[in-house]
Amino acid sequence: TIGIPVVTSREGCFEEVGGEAALYADPTNAPELAQQLRQVLDTQVRIRLIAAMPTQTAQFAPEKISTTWMNLYMELA
Numbered sequence: 001t002i003g004i005p006v007v008t009s010r011e012g013c014f015e016e017v018g019g020e021a022a023l024y025a026d027p028t029n030a031p032e033l034a035q036q037l038r039q040v041l042d043t044q045v046r047i048r049l050i051a052a053m054p055t056q057t058a059q060f061a062p063e064k065i066s067t068t069w070m071n072l073y074m075e076l077a
Contacts (some may be wrong), residue, residue, distance in 0.1 A: 005049040007036045017060070021052035 006022040008014045015024060023040055025033040039045050058064070 003050050003053065005040045005046050007033070007040050017056075019052065019056040019059075021049055021056040023049070 006018060007025060008018055008022055009027045010024045011027065014022070018024070023036045023045075025036040027033065040049070
């Protein structure tokens with residue numbers, strides 16, 4: 001993790017990947033996107049998002065993913 005708060009879309013996989021460590025906006029809703037961009041500039045919001053990053057990114061660590069996939073393969077085999 002590099003510690004940069006993120007504003008992203010509610011579309012696709014972004015909510016799963018970002019979890020509590022990101023802010024979300026409808027990319028077709030300019031006022032909502034602007035509000036979330038203002039939010040991410042708030043110091044307390046940034047602190048909260050940065051604090052949530054290690055837990056969120058740990059879910060996608062290569063070791064965890066490879067173990068999950070290996071367990072799935074073993075179960076299917």
